[in-house]
Amino acid sequence: MTHNTPKQYGAVARALHWWSAALFFILFFLGLYMSDLDDKDPSRSTLVQLHISLGILILGFTLVRIYWKIKEIQPSPPTTMTPLQIKLAKSMYGILYLLLLTIPIAGYVIVTADGHTPSFFGLFDLPNFISKNEALGDLAEDSHEFLAYTAITLVGGHILMALKHHFIDKDEALLQMLGKVEEK
Numbered sequence: 123m124t125h126n127t128p129k130q131y132g133a134v135a136r137a138l139h140w141w142s143a144a145l146f147f148i149l150f151f152l153g154l155y156m157s158d159l160d161d162k163d164p165s166r167s168t169l170v171q172l173h174i175s176l177g178i179l180i181l182g183f184t185l186v187r188i189y190w191k192i193k194e195i196q197p198s199p200p201t202t203m204t205p206l207q208i209k210l211a212k213s214m215y216g217i218l219y220l221l222l223l224t225i226p227i228a229g230y231v232i233v234t235a236d237g238h239t240p241s242f243f244g245l246f247d248l249p250n251f252i253s254k255n256e257a258l259g260d261l262a263e264d265s266h267e268f269l270a271y272t273a274i275t276l277v278g279g280h281i282l283m284a285l286k287h288h289f290i291d292k293d294e295a296l297l298q299m300l301g302k303v304e305e306k
C-alpha cells in the first residue's frame with residue numbers, strides 16, 4: 123500500500139526511508155574517502171562531483187519526506203513504549219531530519235564559497251547565492267564534517283534502538299518500517 127496506515131508505514135515512506143539510509147552511508151564514507159585523496163589525484167574531482175550529486179539527491183528526498191510526514195497519518199508507536207520513550211524517539215527523528223537538511227546546506231556553502239556551482243549529475247545546476255569567500259568556505263567545511271560525524275553517531279544509536287525493539291522488546295517498531303505488520 124502506498125499510504126501509511128495506523129499500523130505501519132506505506133510504500134512511499136518506506137522507500138524514502140531506506141533510500142535515504144543507503145544514500146547517507148554512501149555519502150558519509152565517500153566523503154571521508156575523497157577528502158583524504160591528494161588534490162592531484164585524478165579521481166578526486168569525479169568523486170567530489172558524485173558526492174555533490176548524491177548529496178543534492180538526499181536533500182531532495184529529505185524535503186519530500188518532510189512533506190510526506192506532514193501530509194500522512196503516522197503509525198502508532200508500539201504499546202511497549204512509555205510516553206517518555208515516545209517523546210525521546212520523536213525528538214531524535216526531529217534532530218535527524220534537521221541534520222539531513224543542514225549537512226547538504228553546509229555542503230552547498232563549501233562548493234559555492236569556493237567559487238563553484240553545484241551540479242546534479244550535469245543535468246542541472248543549483249542556483250548560486252554565495253560569492254567566493256574563503257573564510258566562509260572553511261567554516262562550512264568544518265561544520266559539514268562536524269554535522270556528518272554527529273549524524274553517523276545518532277544513526278548508529280537509531281539502528282541499535284531499532285534492533286533493541288525487534289530482538290529484546292520484540293515489538294513492531296522495525297516491522298512497521300519494513301511493511302511487515304499484518305493489517306486486519
Ligand code: HEM
Nearest residue numbers: 149150153154157174177178225226229230232240267270
Ligand atoms: C547527508 C548528506 C551528506 C553527508 C552525510 C556528507 C558527508 C561528508 C563527509 C563525511 C565528508 C568528509 C569530511 C571530512 O572528513 O573532511 C564530506 C566532504 C564534502 N562534502 Fe559532503 N556530505 C553530504 C552532502 C553534501 C552535499 C549536498 C554537498 C554539496 C552540495 C557536499 C559537499 C562536500 C564537499 C565539497 C566535501 C569535501 C571537502 C573537501 O574538499 O575535503 N556534501 N561530506
